[in-house]
Amino acid sequence: MTSLPWPPVPILMYHAVEDAPRPPQYKHFYVTAAEFAGQMRTLKSSGYTPISFGTLAAARAGETPLPPKPVLLTFDDGYANLLTNVHPLLRSLGFPYTVFLVSELVGKTNAWVAAEGYDPTPLLGWPDILAMQADGGVEFEGHTQTHPKLAELSEADMRREVTDSKTALEQKLGKALSTLCYPYGGVTDRVAEIAAEAGYTQAVTTEFGRARHSDNPLLLPRISVYHTPYLSLTYGIGPLNFRWRLQTRKDTRP
Ligand SMILES: [Zn+2]
Numbered sequence: 001m002t003s004l005p006w007p008p009v010p011i012l013m014y015h016a017v018e019d020a021p022r023p024p025q026y027k028h029f030y031v032t033a034a035e036f037a038g039q040m041r042t043l044k045s046s047g048y049t050p051i052s053f054g055t056l057a058a059a060r061a062g063e064t065p066l067p068p069k070p071v072l073l074t075f076d077d078g079y080a081n082l083l084t085n086v087h088p089l090l091r092s093l094g095f096p097y098t099v100f101l102v103s104e105l106v107g108k109t110n111a112w113v114a115a116e117g118y119d120p121t122p123l124l125g126w127p128d129i130l131a132m133q134a135d136g137g138v139e140f141e142g143h144t145q146t147h148p149k150l151a152e153l154s155e156a157d158m159r160r161e162v163t164d165s166k167t168a169l170e171q172k173l174g175k176a177l178s179t180l181c182y183p184y185g186g187v188t189d190r191v192a193e194i195a196a197e198a199g200y201t202q203a204v205t206t207e208f209g210r211a212r213h214s215d216n217p218l219l220l221p222r223i224s225v226y227h228t229p230y231l232s233l234t235y236g237i238g239p240l241n242f243r244w245r246l247q248t249r250k251d252t253r254p
Pocket of ligand 1: 076077143147183184
């Protein structure tokens with residue numbers, strides 16, 4: 001079977017999904033549960049079909065065609081509020097989604113933001129992760145051991161962060177991982193090579209754009225989604241901003 005070219009696929013990047021708005025400096029860390037529910041209703045009513053990374057890989061290999069208007073839903077870091085504000089809603093809609101876990105910080109907090117002056121946010125613990133996995137619809141994938149800037153590490157530390165975290169997560173989850181999320185989107189050719197050597201077949205960055213069929217599967221761009229007040233001088237009208245993001249032709253890649 002030959003693989004037919006795809007239309008560009010939006011891979012949405014979320015972080016936390018909060019019960020209530022946080023102070024303005026946190027806007028890039030979250031959307032509210034109400035915003036998120038509205039966005040999922042938009043996907044449903046606009047005919048989008050959320051798919052998994054496995055489906056994306058199968059389409060790239062020419063094994064199965066993509067459904068009409070495919071989209072991927074990704075959640076970085078594994079915030080504890082996914083349990084109540086994401087999982088039940090996406091299960092009821094039948095939308096698959098992917099959560100990227102930091103292997104040594106499961107059950108702790110996103111402590112790496114403290115260096116930038118932010119208060120830490122709790123991350124999912126193993127009992128909730130395993131219960132969500134058993135319930136279905138969610139795939140947990142890799143986001144290193146401690147959330148470092150990989151490109152700044154020694155070769156040995158890069159390997160430990162990428163490879164050892166993959167092994168540790170696979171043991172806990174009882175399944176093989178396929179997809180890596182580079183912390184801060186930081187990736188160099190060497191980092192991507194180490195990801196491939198570790199056995200990752202796909203990886204996502206924070207470059208802004210829709211994923212194309214011709215993309216290196218270890219350098220997939222995403223579309224960030226973050227808190228947008230209903231009327232924002234910077235981002236316009238919340239729901240319209242989301243629709244623009246889904247269809248954007250903007251691409252920050254070189
Ligand atoms: Zn992260």
